[in-house]
Amino acid sequence: MWTAIIFGAAMAPIIFIFTFVYLQDKYEREPLRHLVFSFVLGILAAFPAVFLEVVLESGLDVHSGKSFFQTLEYAMVVVAAVEEGLKFLILRFYMFPKREFDEPYDGIMYAVAVSLGFAAIENVFYIFQGGMEVALLRMFTAVPGHAMFAVLMGFYAGLSKFPPERIIAKNSDGLFLAFGGSNGNIQFLEKELSVRKMLFSRLRPEQDTVMRQRGFAQLVEEVEIFHRRINHWRVFTMFKGLFAAIVAHGLYDFFLMWESSEGDNFVPLLAFVVLIVGIILARRAMKLHQGISPHQVVADDQS
Secondary structure, X not given: OHHHHXXXXXXXXXXXXXXXXXXXXXXXXXXXXXXXXXHHHHHHHHHHHHHHHHHHHHHHOOOOOOOHHHHHHHHHHHHHHHHHHHHHHHHHHHHOOOOOOOOOHHHHHHHHHHHHHHHHHXXXXXXXXXXXXXXXXXXXXXXXXXXXXXXXXXXXXXXXXXXXXXXXXXXXXXXXXXXXXXXXEEEEOOEEXXXXXXXXXXXXXXXHHHHHHOOOHHHHHHHHHHXXXXXXXXXXXXXXXXXXXXXXXXXXXXXXXXXXXXXXXXXHXXXXXXXXXXXXXXXXXXXXXXXXXXXXXXXXHHO
């Protein structure tokens, strides 16, 4: 009976936040099987996280406590970088390449699924140790915090997979006008070939050869340059998401862990400031990605 109560207390905020984020995906929701598997991967990530945190804490000889810099290093490197780094690896190498990841908001949805899996197993452990008071506290702090960190990371993952038009224009150096005229198409083998399509799918070797033979060698080379540039931008953008999650997570934990001098008891309250600001930014990020969904046009046309 007690185990069931603990499990329910641990899962209630997880289910609520997951449902909220899932229902915000207005145009094309992700298959639940992928989200459930992402959630399970988040649970599994907690185990290597504990191991790595113990190793780093011992190796770096840092601990939370009264030392400002040691506590900051512990929060940022030992806790935040390890936990968000493992979530990032799952997001990047499991979800990001999937065909179902077909709109910017999917980055947020998958990142939240992984992060809530991580938060769920944490909840179970902490509630077993501290009881229902811990469950109530984490319901309004740690669980929303994990979701908020995930939204920040997922926002940049979605942006990375679907670069905005200004980024495409900046990195393509006017390829549309130079080679395709105002409509962005060229005549190739008696068919129209979209320069824009070439920018997002590499030519097959036989296409590359024929394009060069037909006098489009410069176009092929310019497209290859574009691919290199946009790939660099994508990598940089993905790591911006990781960095944002680590900083938010690290600051949140730091303010809770740092045992400042007597009279500075307001410091833990700064963790709530980080949480509130992060949640505001997360809500804005969710709305921004909903507004640029490629499925929005289809939905609007059908309505």
